[in-house]
Amino acid sequence: MLGLGAIAKKVFGTPNDRKVKATLKTVEAINALEPEFQALSDGDIKARTEALKARVAGGEALDAVLPEAFANCREAARRALGLRAFDVQLLGGIFLHQGNIAEMKTGEGKTLVATFPAYLNALTGKGVHIVTVNDYLVRRDADWMGKVFGALGLTTGVVVPGQSDEEKRAGYAADVTYATNNELGFDYLRDNMRASRKEMAQRGHHFAIVDEVDSILIDEARTPLIISGPSEDRSDLYTRIDAFIPEITDEHFTLDEKQRSVTFTDEGNEFLEDRLHEAGILPQDQSLYDPESTTIVHHVNQGLRAHKLFQKDQHYIVRGDDVVLVDEFTGRMMPGRRLSDGLHQAIEAKEGVPIQPENVTLASVTFQNYFRLYDKLAGMTGTAATEAEEFMSIYGLGVVEVPTNRPIAREDEHDQVYRTAQEKFAAIVGEIKTAHEKGQPVLVGTTSIEKSEMLSKLLEQEGLAHNVLNARQHEKEAQIVADAGKPGAITIATNMAGRGTDIQLGGNVEMRVLQALAADPQADPDEVRARIEAEVAADKDRVLAAGGLFVLATERHESRRIDNQLRGRSGRQGDPGRSVFFLSLDDDLMRIFGSERLEKVLSTLGMKEGEAIIHPWVNKSLERAQAKVEGRNFDIRKQLLKFDDVMNDQRKAVFEQRLEIMEAEEIGEIAQDMRHQVVDDLVDQYLPPKTYADQWDAEGLQAAVQDQLAVDAKVAEWAEEDGVDQEVMRERLYDATDKLMAEKADAFGADQMRQIEKQVLLQTIDAKWREHLLTLEHLRSVVGFRGYAQRDPLNEYKTEGFQLFETMLDSLRAEVTKKLAQIRPLSEEERREMIEKLMAQQKAQQQAVAAAQPQPVTEPVAAADGAAPGFVEDDPATWGNPGRNDPCPCGSGKKFKHCHGAY
Known part of the structure; x- marks a missing residue:
């Protein structure tokens, strides 16, 4: 017997059926235009594109020109590729234009479907991005569908890794740009590290059509894109720790495959402490539980994860001297992608390949937040219905199932x-x-x-x-x-x-x-x-x-x-x-x-x-298990997004500010506002509001003004004058600092001063943002423990993240103001001295590097002063047999266990 829901669907149709039915009228309108467009010459098809562009520029809505645009595109594809789009392909194209995900089965021609909404939206002149999962498909689709866009009079661009800046800018300048999701995200981050507007590659985020949308917006959404720079080399520590990880037995750790986590037991911690002491990695008088041991504990945990959670030929493969990750969802290699927090280095130590240095984050963004930058987003895949809730709640994307051209x-x-x-x-x-x-x-x-x-x-x-x-x-x-x-x-x-x-x-x-x-x-x-x-x-x-x-x-x-x-x-x-x-x-x-x-x-x-x-019951129980896992993964992504949204709001504010500075002809006003704000902060600090003159620290303010603003103001004398309050003090300091900067502008010349202000401001923003990202990462890693104190980690992260952001802005103003106050033109002699000094430093550095090269040892190294007779540094056989607490035979005066006995 049918349930009420099933009966209602039989009578009224599903919501999906109703959407498809309503859109069929538009398809009929496109089909009615077909004879008219078949009669056009190749030149007329291109002329139609120009006419449609003019109508859109004149204010006509895209929906109004849709039937003609789709009819023109269908005819161009028929001539260029010999493919006449089916009605269901037009349906898919309409749903994409409306900002939906079109679920189309394999073999229904999704690549061609994308050309229709891409053409229609490219008529605005703002550019359309078609996103695919790998470089091969980017080039193939751009080459294949580029013939259609060429027949319509539009340009097609390609964006893949390894292109020069000029090639990138040309790719994004095209009417329709084919690119991988990774490269789009990285270019966005790179653009927001540029020094000038004309160096930026992307020209906005108007409309994106994402192919394999479930793979990109869901499977990869947990992984943030990170641009990083190398930090100090700790490869020796990874290798030394990796040496005893294989000795760890099952009683030393617990493995949770559901959560993909592994932790040491108490027995494991005791074993570790002994082995770390023996290896000299952990000082004898230091415990694993001491705050100073945090870094070592972190490295040991990553070593354990590398051995117990990451399997060769499943999660990664070794290719030459590289550990290359394998995408668990698509099975593709991900060259260039590395695990963070030292985990990749731990796997490299496990596999005995050269260990690359760890990186520090310079900029990062998740796919979720990158794709939400677009004014309009659409996607195509064969399988999206099971994740419809996530698409709607995170991206505002509806899922529409497009009927197949022939029954399955x-x-x-x-x-x-x-x-x-x-x-x-x-x-x-x-x-x-x-x-x-x-x-x-x-x-x-x-x-x-x-x-x-x-x-x-x-x-x-x-x-x-x-x-x-x-x-x-x-x-x-x-x-x-x-x-x-x-x-x-x-x-x-x-x-x-x-x-x-x-x-x-x-x-x-x-x-x-x-x-x-x-x-x-x-x-x-x-x-x-x-x-x-x-x-x-x-x-x-x-x-x-x-x-x-x-x-x-x-x-x-x-x-x-x-x-x-x-x-x-x-x-x-x-x-x-x-x-x-x-x-x-x-x-x-x-x-x-x-x-x-x-x-x-x-x-x-x-x-x-x-x-x-x-048995059907087996299928059902398995589907329930899969739905549980999908739900858990959705929760993880939702939580990740909530945390990333905090950073995203700050990222947007910083990137927008950078863009304004790059585009501004004159930023003297911004610099002046910052300078005046610093003056306000100093006056409030040394001459607190609602206090009398005898409670002021005028001398402290005078010293601070000299240090931070390079102004020799007679603050202490002004404070003695009658009628001088905080407001008068502010105005006098504003005038003094403005006068100093005006003199600098005259000395440098107005144009050069503008360039200096812009570069100082951008470089300081970038440096402060990098420091802030690191601080947020550290905050993120510890804020979870607040849950034990019945405090919501997310709220704590929001509150403290905002406070940290305000602190960053305060220090940014102070640093920019101080740098600009201290610059001055160099005399010819000073410039010559500076060049000589730099060359001498460079020469000294080269000599130091040459001296640091290992020299071949041709004879035994002499014993250190005061060493036991016959003691040879590199030969333990010559050290005798001292007890752990005896003086070291090298003559250092230390106990043997704290000196050569620590190795």
Whole structure:
């Protein structure tokens, strides 16, 4: 019997159905214009773009010109690419223009869909950003869809890592810019560290269309983008601590896989203290619990996390001398991305590769706050419905499911649950063999590189030819995915399966044509294409007869979206297909989130080895476990965002102030306001309000004015005069400081003084902001403990963060004022002396570096003065056998345990 909700949906339709139905009228209006636009010449299509731009500039709303713009874009795409957009693609484009997420299944042509809203919104002249997940897709999509924009008379830009500043500025100056999410965020941070407006690359945040929106705005939202600079080198400490981490046993620590945390037990702390004392890392008279031990404790904790929480070939891979992180959601390598707080260095020590220095944060932003800068945001993905609540609450984005062009014919089978991983993989290999023998292509989804390579070995033992697609084969991704639809093909993939490249049944014609022409450049392209099209068509018929693409997943992921992405690779554009998940009680999700009840069920059923349990209830309980994990991850991201919002408000204020300063022709007024504020603060400090003259510290004020404002004001004498109150004192100091700065401006020249003021102000803002970021990081790391005192950590962070921000602004005013007060033009002689001094310093530094180079030791090093006879520094055999509390044989006068015995 149907519930009331289900009955209401049958009568009125779902909210999604109603949205789609309402938008179909606009699609009909676009279709009605098609004959008119088909009759236009190529030149007329470009002329229409100019006419539409003029109408928008004249105040006409984008919604009013939408039907004509979409009709023009459809015709341009038909001519440039030979693709005529389906009605559902126009629907998707309209939803994107309205600032929604369009959920479109795999193979529905999302890349083309993005051109419609991008074209319409580019008519404003403010630029549109189309965001994708990697550099390959940026270049591919810009090259492919750039033909459409070119036919419409618009320019297309590309922004990828490694470009020069000029290339970046050109990329952002285009009407439509294709870029990766990382590069957009980093360019925003870099722009806000520039010294002048013309050096900035981005020209505003008007409209962004985010492809794979769930991956970028949800999966990566927990990771802030950080621009950092190197700090002091502590590689020796990491190596020394890493040496005894393998000695730690299970009783020394507790591991919580749900929270991904690991902590030392009391036994572990005692063991550590002894080992750290022995290694000389922790002084003998110092305990792990002393405040001075904080840094060492932090490093030891990171060493433990590196060994117990981070697995090689799952969370990272070692490539040459680098530890490269692997994205847990997409399985892609993330070169250049490093873990913070010394964790990456701890992993480098574990793997025995060179340890890069730790970094200090110069600027940072989360994807959540970066993408909220845009006036309008939209996104596309095959899987967003499960996260609709998060998209709405954080980004204000609605999710609209766009109907498929043809009905989905894929069969999604119930999960098969085995008792052990061994039984599960034996069943998987058997299933792959059966499908392969009947010519059905198989896509096998795994959750880590390690598991994909283990399954690969099992298939090799069975003599089954296959491709493995994971972070190690990153460069071959498009090729492997293009071949995955051939008859009998077996492709093992981590969760990145096929992103950006469709698995086409029978094979990918375009890819094969390119390969054939590369192998034989003399061949006739038309003949090659005709031959390959015929071969692929024959192969496609064989695959269709075998049942289409078979997606076999070896494990459920924490998120239902990742599972749905894998499933969605099969059954594109109405093709037949099949999908099934093979699970075991040893799988991470089953083990961590409730396999006990299932184990009881399996025991009750008395299952034999190799048998699987297949039941809708199993699917339901697994989905509930996944929903729990998704909910927990959402809470983590929400909490992260609340904390980041505090910093974001401050970041915006600082960046806006920087921009104003860079754009201002004359900033003398800003400098004067700061100067006057410093005067006010000094007067309030030394001549407190509502006090009498005999309570003033006039001499203290005179000294402070001399120190901070470089003004020799007779404050003590003024204070003796009748009728001089705080207000009169302020005015006199304002005049004295203004006069001094006017003299400096005359001495330097007005133009040069403006440049000096601007540079001093910007450099001081940047330095103070960097210090402030570090302070906020430290505050963030300790504020959580306030919860033990029944105080809300977030409120504490807000209050103290605001106080710290005000303190930063006060010190900024004081420092800028002091620097500007103390500058003066150099005489020719002083300039010459300064250059000579700098050159001498440079020479001394070079000599010091040369002297610090290790020299080869050709003979025994002499014993130190007062050392025992025969004592050789580098040879412990010559030290005798002193007790720990005996004087050290080197003659230092220290006890042996505090000197050479500490090593």
